[in-house]
Amino acid sequence: MQPPETRELAYFVAVAEERHFGRAAQRLGMAQPPLSRAIQQLERRLGVPLLERTSRGVTLTAAGAVFLVESHKALDAVAAAVRRAQRAGEAVPKLLVATKPDGDAGLLERILPRYRQDPDAVEVEVVVCGIGEQTPMLRDGRVDLAFVHPAHDDLAGFDTELLLTQDQVAVLHRGHRLAGRSALVLADLDGEPLPRWPGTDKATSGPEVRDSGQLMALIALGQAVAVLPASVRRHAWADVVCVPVLDAPQSSIMLAWPDRTRSRAVAAFVRASTEAVSAQIPGGPAAHLGGAGGS
Structure with missing residues (x-):
């Protein structure tokens, strides 16, 4: 046929x-x-x-x-x-890396300087995309690598490197009834206005959100509550507190790229990423970022 x-x-x-x-x-x-x-x-x-x-x-x-x-x-x-063929033919090679806002948990700050020292490095353009857009962009060639989250992203057809696991925290308005607690369990959040994420059919009572900035604004107004990776503390607003959720599943960050890729620039970026994580967090790649601590 x-x-x-x-x-x-x-x-x-x-x-x-x-x-x-x-x-x-x-x-x-x-x-x-x-x-x-x-x-x-x-x-x-x-x-x-x-x-x-x-x-x-x-x-x-x-x-x-x-x-x-x-x-x-x-x-x-x-x-x-x-x-990819068009990019490969450009006079100045470029590597496109996708992440949603804070989807790299701050790792790029350490990865990029290390990557630039590699002899196979090329210019990097970080593409900040919306929630759930990383894998479609990687799949259709708009980017070369992406920071992804295995609990939410379809990783079929990609090679991956696990970089980091994190505990999760409840992100609450400072005046919320649970804001003063030292820790929570998921059952404590029953009935709270948890957000509805794009592309999911999970029924929640909270507002539909498009990006992390919108979500943080809604939380600061007392209109939503969210369970997010502990690294969210890096960008939490003044009117928001983060409380560890003891029984929430851990959140993982992976670096993904198309399987069978033979790009030396991609290989160098993966190498720089694992080295940067090893230098930043004891335990190396797939290290753990805890949720304990204040907001």
Whole structure:
């Protein structure tokens, strides 16, 4: 069987996401009849139906749901290949490193000077992104490395290095009923307005938040309570206190990069990262940052 072309994958993704041939055709900037024919030809070549067609639109078959996930991966891989090839051809090589705000727990301050001393080092651009954006940016080639969190990020297809584990703390308004406690357990926070993070369906009573700055502002106003890694103390606001949560799961920080990468600059950055952690925290890579202590 001849493998599907990138164009056909893009056609299928548009129809699968819009759930309607007309809207998909409009999104793609083409007429509907050739789009319908292209999907039918794709289904014949694959030998399985991908879509259930009704008068209202389309729904995915079981095969279609699988093919949608794999099509996204394939299109991301193509986009990544193009972006990385273009960067490799630039006159001044550059390494792009993604992190959400404070997603590196302050490690970059120590990693970057050490990296610059490596003979394989190139210019580094730190890309500060939104919550949950690190792995998509890494997957489609917009960045070369990313600081990620295994409890929340999909790490399939990446090589990783565990840098740090942290206890977690409850971040509260200074006037909160629990602010004076020396420690808490998760049950103490039952009924509190915990935030809803982008891309998660976990039901909470708190506001939906887009980034750490917005969250900290809401906590300072008494509108939210959050359980966050202990390194949040570095940027806690004046009206906010941090109380250790004894039974909260530890939070880990990993450095991730695409598997099979052969970049000497990437290898040098990983090396500098592990060395910087070893120098900063006794115990070396995967060292532990505790949550005990005041706000």
